[in-house]
Amino acid sequence: xxxxxxxxxxxxxxxxxxxxxxxxxxxxxxxFWIGEIAGLEHYLSDASIAHHNLSYLYEEGKRDTDxxxxxxxxxxxxxxxxxxxxxxxxxxxxxxxxxxxxxxxxSQSGGFELFCFPGISxxxxxxxxxxxxxxxxxxxxLDANRLIIxxxxxxxxxxxFIYHVCSIGNIKTDYLIPQKSNKVSYLKSKLLKHYQRxxxxxxxxxxxxxxxxxxxxxxxxxxxxxxxxxxTYRHSLYIPxxxxxxxxxxxxxxxxxxxx
Numbered sequence: 380x381x382x383x384x385x386x387x388x389x390x391x392x393x394x395x396x397x398x399x400x401x402x403x404x405x406x407x408x409x410x411f412w413i414g415e416i417a418g419l420e421h422y423l424s425d426a427s428i429a430h431h432n433l434s435y436l437y438e439e440g441k442r443d444t445d446x447x448x449x450x451x452x453x454x455x456x457x458x459x460x461x462x463x464x465x466x467x468x469x470x471x472x473x474x475x476x477x478x479x480x481x482x483x484x485x486s487q488s489g490g491f492e493l494f495c496f497p498g499i500s501x502x503x504x505x506x507x508x509x510x511x512x513x514x515x516x517x518x519x520x521l522d523a524n525r526l527i528i529x530x531x532x533x534x535x536x537x538x539x540f541i542y543h544v545c546s547i548g549n550i551k552t553d554y555l556i557p558q559k560s561n562k563v564s565y566l567k568s569k570l571l572k573h574y575q576r577x578x579x580x581x582x583x584x585x586x587x588x589x590x591x592x593x594x595x596x597x598x599x600x601x602x603x604x605x606x607x608x609x610x611t612y613r614h615s616l617y618i619p620x621x622x623x624x625x626x627x628x629x630x631x632x633x634x635x636x637x638x639x
Contacts, residue, residue, distance in 0.1 A: 381491045383454065383464045385479055387471045387498020390585050392417030396467075400496050404428065407465035409457065413437065413450065413478070414469045417588040442550050447478055454482070458491045469587075471500035475522070475542050501615065502540060504585030508593045509617070513538065516620040523547050523616070527565050533573040536623045541566075541616040544582075544607060558608055566616075567603045574618070576601040581617040582609060 384403050389395025394417070396404075404410055410423055410430045423430040436450045458464045472479045472495050479495065486493035502520060506513055517537040523544045525531075533539065546553070548562035570578075577599050584594040594614070598606045606616075 380489075381458050381462055381464070382494060383458045383466065383482065383486070383491055384494045384496065385472045385482070386465060386467045386496045387500070388412075388416045388419065388467050388469055389499035390470060390501060390504045390587055391499075391589060392587070393419055393422045394589065395499050397496065397498070400498070403494075403496060404465055404467070407463045408461040410465040410467060411454070411457070412467040415587060416467060416469055419467060437552060439552055439555055441552055443477075443546075443552055444550070446552055447481060450478055451481055451485070455485070455490070469498075471498050471503075473497070474500045474502065474520070501585050501613075504593075505540065505583055505615065505617065508585060508595070509583075511538065523566055527569050530569070533570075535573060535578075535621045538620045539616075539618040540583075541618070544616045545610045545612050545614060557610055557612060561607060561610065563604050563607050567600070570600055570603070570618075574600055579619055580606065581619075582606045582614050583617045584611065584613040584615070587613065 386400040386403060410428055411433050412419055413433050433450055436453060437446045468476050482493055519537050520540050523541050524547060545557035545561060547566050549560040553560050580598055580600055582596040586593050596606055596609055
């Protein structure tokens with residue numbers, strides 16, 4: 380059975396692909412990629428590995444679902460003709476990469492085998508940039524649209540990283556100017572159910588090449604519209620945790636673990 384390997388490139392392109400990932404790349408008949416992956420095309424050319432950038436299939440202004448269908452149809456045609464096909468995606472393949480989820484569902488029909496190889500995610504990069512141990516206060520990763528649709532309960536004592544704040548309530552791909560169709564008011568109304576207007580927030584994007592610094596824009600929840608006027612497809616919204624009220628502390632358990 381033919382196989383498709385999906386490899387996460389991390390945030391810094393070829394500098395963060397794992398040794399295991401490179402070993403898989405070198406066994407593939409063809410290598411494709413989607414998005415900006417620093418140094419990948421140059422590396423594949425030098426190694427004489429057949430390759431092709433599929434980013435052109437992700438068309439500006441088209442419906443997201445149509446773009447996914449177009450890319451997946453291309454990959455399925457290719458995997459039927461290749462013993463081993465490789466797809467490289469930015470970050471970690473299992474964090475916010477819809478195409479990988481859809482490929483997983485298709486692979487269950489038995490037409491091809493799917494393998495997934497992790498990379499450093501944007502979440503990894505962000506917590507590293509802000510010196511945050513997510514276990515100290517807790518952390519939650521959420522998709523902005525699902526947060527609004529399902530009206531999730533939010534715990535202000537936990538750090539939140541809200542993804543896809545560039546496409547709130549927008550079914551189209553506004554890759555170049557995401558601000559023009561971003562329905563920020565829905566997210567702001569949701570967050571105001573759980574936070575004060577003075578809550579500190581950050582629009583945050585990890586670096587994607589060695590020469591680049593992380594992008595971190597600070598504001599308050601009342602300024603959400605102003606912050607998201609700068610949003611790109613790479614940004615997430617970071618909401619820092621607040622210390623819980625002393626009334627919530629379980630002092631009986633506190634004695635058990637001898638913390639004073």
